[in-house]
Amino acid sequence: MTGAGAPSGRRTLWLGVALLASLLAAQWVSGEDGTADLEQVKEEATPRKQAPTAEIRSSSENARENELLRLDRLERRKFSTQAGDIFRAQSWAPPPPPQSEAEKNQPPPPPPLQFKYLGKIIEGEETQVFLALAERNYIVKPGEKINSQYRLDEVNDHAIIVTYLPLNAKQMLATAPVGEIR
Template sequence: MKPRHLVLALALLLAAGVALFGDKTPASGVAEAVARATPTKKMTVANVKSPASTAAVSAKIENIRPRPKFAPEDSMGDNTVASPTAMFGNQNWNPPPPPAAKAIPVALVPPSAPPLPFVYLGKSLADGTWEVFLGRGDRTIIVQNNSLIDGTYRVDAIKPPLLFLTYLPLNQIQQLTIGVLD
């Protein structure tokens, strides 16, 4: 062992001995109050030079007020607070909503036909007239010129690569691509 270790072991044994065999009686006696010297000159706002102490001197400590004066009884019995300024009341920290913009008259958009519900399946040319095969859901519809489809669409013209349909409730013409001439 090094001499340093011996010194540390000896200090440990000495501390253990003091802890075991030392005087363990509590100190008796009461500490007496110390009298303070009273200031000779009364501190007033006129005597104080620094602005920090001016605020300290001019600050007035209010007396303790009874609870009803401080927080009037405004609870509704179910631990909710009626007024927003009540003590421990709910507070909303969200920013206020933006002021309402002036109502701008919106031009009404004229109604328009819905997108075509048909899928192009194929076409054929027989005796100089075109027949187009359309799909709607799991149904197959065969149309020619001037055909009505479900009472809402009318086939106006079949001129490959386009099929011209009229949406009857609004009388609007729509087109469906059917491919080029074969």
Template structure:
């Protein structure tokens, strides 16, 4: 079976080569630079040519090739397909400065701000002889907390009810809760 498939492919290749059109001109080489020869200018064409030289015409090079540079006009209206496209802001420094100004105005205003988000992460609990101790993590440090005790300078563990821990933010005397899950 393999020999039949290879033979059929060889026959198809030979037929394609036999019936392919002939090439005109042979192998095409790289483009060659041509020089412009000065054509005789009639008297009617001379003043027009001299009066309107191209704005960005370059002088002819030493080898006799005349190069002209023309500015792009139509492409600029279409836009750049390969331009950097992003949802990120272009001026992060300005945004950071605006955020800093907003924070300063918030601090200067007399309206009391709400308490910050709880900095605690619940790690677990331990119950021994009816006394439950709660383990929290604050800024990478492990802390043992009991109801009615200050957890750090700003928080007091007020009470535990079911799967929530109730804290009081002492500077504003506002309550906050931390969901810890069911007891095992």
């Protein structure tokens, strides 16, 4: 029976030694003694007496302290009133040039044309243009409206002239010359 119990006893002994070593290592790494906490608790529990009067230091003590600290070598922090908002977004890009009065009073430009030119059919004197916008295809003749925002004004060999109706602004959609494959 002693043979069967011996390995179990050794294992327990080694586990105990490992536990003790890890506890000592943890205490050593923390750098504190267990008694320091008890002393602090005792000090906090006892009420502290306040000094009856504040001590006034003499000017010679202040001068000696200033010599030790060398306060004259310290610089004061300078705050700029021009610093403004220090958390605003900053960019390396140069600021945009100032706009003139004529530029400020101009109406906004129309949005860029999103139409894709698919082709055209000429039957006699009537020309029909095939345009695509996103998922929709349009077949329009000069003078017709597209989505009540655009009007097809003119069709020639090199371009299609369209008017953006809300701003009454003309825009040009370039078409490929005959013989060029897109």
